[in-house]
Amino acid sequence: MTILSEVTSLDAILGLDLPSADQAAANAALERQNSLTKPPASLGRLEDLAVFMASWQGTDRPAIKAAQAVVFAGNHGVCDKGVNPFPQAVTAQMVANFEHGGAAINQLCRASGADLSVVALDLDTPTQDFSEKDAMTEAEVLDAMRRGAEAVKPDTSVLILGEMGIGNSTIAAALAFAAFGGTAAEWVGRGTGSDEAGKSLKAQVIEQGVTLHKDAKGLSLLTAIGGREQAAICGAVLEARARRIPVILDGYICTAAVVPLFDANPDLLAHCVVGHVSAEPGHRKLLDAMGKEPILAMNMALGEGSGAALALGVLRAALECHNGMATFAEAGVSEA
16 A cells, blocks of 8 residues: 555645654754764765754664665657657666666665666557647556555665656656746757757757646646656655655656656655756756755766665765764763
């Protein structure tokens, strides 16, 4: 049973009873940070991450007992417009590569200690071309969201989310443009290898689609523009929130996937951090618009959850310091 098991409409999602951060646990974790053998705030973001984890795990000593990484994969009808230099068959081929352990995300999850699973979402049935009509029906969106929620293991301490889908950088740019405005070209990058002509075509197609769906807001952005993997990521984020599981989002496409949640209510992402800022030019702009500060900046633009998996190592380090360092009293060190 998941938080979305009995939800029958997108509107009903906004009425779900979801937990908030535990401020008492956060305060206790901050008090511990300020008693450790270091100047206050000298570990910078590591301290913030430890307090963040405490606030969602509800304890001043948060821990990562089980890290789960999930990559959702989907295909997109807008590829019929030629917005990607690779055929959609590559999505299924890469899913097989994930399953056989040959992709970057496999190596990074092994290195960071995360259990990886891949969820392929009806790859033989791409969404509709959002530049011509709604990408999905409400029923299709809800089905993908439920499958995303079902992928979350109840005993997970932290959830890493990633994606795979030929054409989904176009979906990401369109979602960002629809929610935050500007020009379509500002949100478009190279994706999986588009040249300048390809980027120009992507911007034109996005402009057409967002103009068509100009009235779409909040979760309706998923039906109008989104893909199955974007909807599944939203479902996983909601399930994690219901279970008080902190989430590490990956790069541009993964962050854009949750824009419909942010547009509906920014608080729906309070339990999420962003693993890295992508080399895709729209990602920094998107993070600024959403008020999210990435953990890492590694000039990566791969997707797959790769940046989020790498950031898990930083999160683990933050908790090792938080839980393992001695306090001034324990170490017999005088405080100023």
